[in-house]
Amino acid sequence: MSEVGAGLRFECTKCGKCCTSRGDYGYVYLNDREVADIARFLGLLPHEFRQRYTFLDEYGWTQVVLQDQCVFLGDDRASCQIYPVRPLQCRTFPFWRDLVEDGAWTPEARALCEGIGRGKLYQLEEVEPHMLAMEHAEDEE
Numbered sequence: 225m226s227e228v229g230a231g232l233r234f235e236c237t238k239c240g241k242c243c244t245s246r247g248d249y250g251y252v253y254l255n256d257r258e259v260a261d262i263a264r265f266l267g268l269l270p271h272e273f274r275q276r277y278t279f280l281d282e283y284g285w286t287q288v289v290l291q292d293q294c295v296f297l298g299d300d301r302a303s304c305q306i307y308p309v310r311p312l313q314c315r316t317f318p319f320w321r322d323l324v325e326d327g328a329w330t331p332e333a334r335a336l337c338e339g340i341g342r343g344k345l346y347q348l349e350e351v352e353p354h355m356l357a358m359e360h361a362e363d364e365e
């Protein structure tokens with residue numbers, strides 16, 4: 225159960241855990257615009273990028289290849305090799321609607337990310353744009 229009104233404290237420690245395991249959230253989805261942006265960043269054509277780094281899941285969504293970790297996680301297991309153009313879901317994590325309840329982090333969120341509960345206290349209004357962006361990610365095609 226979450227603490228009502230406890231607020232959303234978060235500071236990324238750069239532990240890299242969210243690039244290796246997100247429990248039930250262990251998927252990185254890309255829309256067409258993200259595919260184009262990341263492909264350009266890597267000097268690839270979109271179809272080359274798709275072939276090398278992604279697959280289509282059973283629902284037709286494009287996902288980044290993840291085995292034990294995201295294919296873009298650096299050897300230090302902390303840095304993202306496509307950081308400037310990383311997917312929306314990576315940019316907005318952990319400010320996802322499912323990970324917040326009654327204005328506080330859920331226990332699941334705390335288990336996923338060690339940065340939760342540290343650092344800056346965010347107000348719900350501040351993080352609402354992240355949550356909305358995630359909900360409309362597929363509209364950004």
Ligand code: SF4
Binds near residue numbers: 235240
């Ligand atoms: S799990 Fe949390 S603290 Fe660790 S890198 Fe990801 S966002 Fe940062």
Ligand code: SF4
Binds near residue numbers: 294295306
């Ligand atoms: S794209 Fe980058 S930030 Fe996102 S999961 Fe992969 S390594 Fe982590």
